[in-house]
Amino acid sequence: MSPPSSFAIDLPDHLVHRAQRGEASAFEQIYRRFERPVFTLALRLTGQREEAQDVLQDTMFKLFDRIGEFRGDCPFWGWLRQIAVNEALMRLRKRNRQPLAEDSDEVDLEAHDVMLPPAAADAALLAQALGKLPEATRSVIWLYHAEGYTHDEIAALMGKTASFSKSQLARGTRRLRDLLRITQEVTSHA
Structure with a gap:
């Protein structure tokens, strides 16, 4: 929830x-x-x-x-x-920097694909990582996780499909995991 x-x-x-x-x-x-x-x-x-x-x-x-x-x-x-x-x-x-191509295939998401890693608890690291994501991806992640919008609601807001929202969430979450893992390693080695 x-x-x-x-x-x-x-x-x-x-x-x-x-x-x-x-x-x-x-x-x-x-x-x-x-x-x-x-x-x-x-x-x-x-x-x-x-x-x-x-x-x-x-x-x-x-x-x-x-x-x-x-x-x-x-x-x-x-x-x-x-x-x-x-x-x-x-x-x-x-x-209108660079429009993202809409995904035509439906993306099936498992619960572990959209859960953020524990490092996301650190707001500063998360904000820094979110800033590195494309605008549409960042928006989908924030609307879904922080504001509680559904994929259908996000799709309507952005003029896209629910599939687009799901794929942006999955890609963005994977990218966030990578960014937060890198940040953790750099921080722990410093």
């Missing part, structure tokens, strides 16, 4: 209603509560601090513009997380 999302922050209904009425102090409280999770998600998906800061600002602007659309039929944090994911993925699409 995936760890709970860092976005899983409960907001009192009255705070959301105050923000919907345009109260600046309510927006400020919401911003403070969600600034870190939005920035972290954006950083993990984009891999760049400046872009993550831009995603944070764009997400919050969109929140302020669209808060009247929030109806309460899902948790507020889930609604905001979706805005943040969309903003980050939109930035990645705009970069």
Whole structure:
């Protein structure tokens, strides 16, 4: 089971209603509560601090513009997380560096193929290793492991297939294992 999302922050209904009425102090409280999770998600998906800061600002602007659309039929944090994911993925699409070829064959994943090695517990090593992965692969890994999205949900967000998500997860996890193993060996020999 995936760890709970860092976005899983409960907001009192009255705070959301105050923000919907345009109260600046309510927006400020919401911003403070969600600034870190939005920035972290954006950083993990984009891999760049400046872009993550831009995603944070764009997400919050969109929140302020669209808060009247929030109806309460899902948790507020889930609604905001979706805005943040969309903003980050939109930035990645705009970069348009090198499109990855979509895999046509279905990838069967065993549990051991998607579990990260124990070294992944070290956040600094993991962040460094994630930064070495292609954008799409890093995004799939983060959305799957950290945010708890399914392959179908990731595919819909990225405009790809579930097979693409599965193959990126499998390849990325293998690459992360290699990167983290190398980092461990270098660190232990230093």
